[in-house]
Amino acid sequence: xxxxxxxxxxxxxxxxxxxxxxxxxxxxxxxxxxxxxxxxxxxxxxxxxxxxxxxxxxxxxxxxxxxxxxxxxxxxxxxxxxxxxxxxxxxxxxxxxxxxxxxx
Numbered sequence: 001x002x003x004x005x006x007x008x009x010x011x012x013x014x015x016x017x018x019x020x021x022x023x024x025x026x027x028x029x030x031x032x033x034x035x036x037x038x039x040x041x042x043x044x045x046x047x048x049x050x051x052x053x054x055x056x057x058x059x060x061x062x063x064x065x066x067x068x069x070x071x072x073x074x075x076x077x078x079x080x081x082x083x084x085x086x087x088x089x090x091x092x093x094x095x096x097x098x099x100x101x102x103x104x
Contacts, residue, residue: 001096003050004070012051020055022070024081028059036099052099 004019013031020026032054040050063082068074087100
């Protein structure tokens with residue numbers, strides 16, 4: 001589940017597009033619709049506004065690895081991506097699977 005921050009002056013849909021490209025390497029996708037918006041309290045007490053979008057991917061591998069290009073905490077990491085077919089198919093980091101039941 002790619003995630004990120006909305007930069008000053010950036011629309012949330014623009015941030016989604018940028019973050020998907022930076023974190024997954026996907027190029028052939030379309031932002032379909034906003035499915036949920038909430039406020040989430042991180043373990044350190046910080047509260048973040050979150051936006052969840054449904055994305056339609058037109059072309060992709062079943063599994064792939066990608067080194068994010070956005071810098072920051074992800075610099076030097078390699079992410080492993082794969083598709084799931086139900087909301088409970090795999091365990092995700094706390095908060096990353098929120099609202100999956102909206103698209104399955």
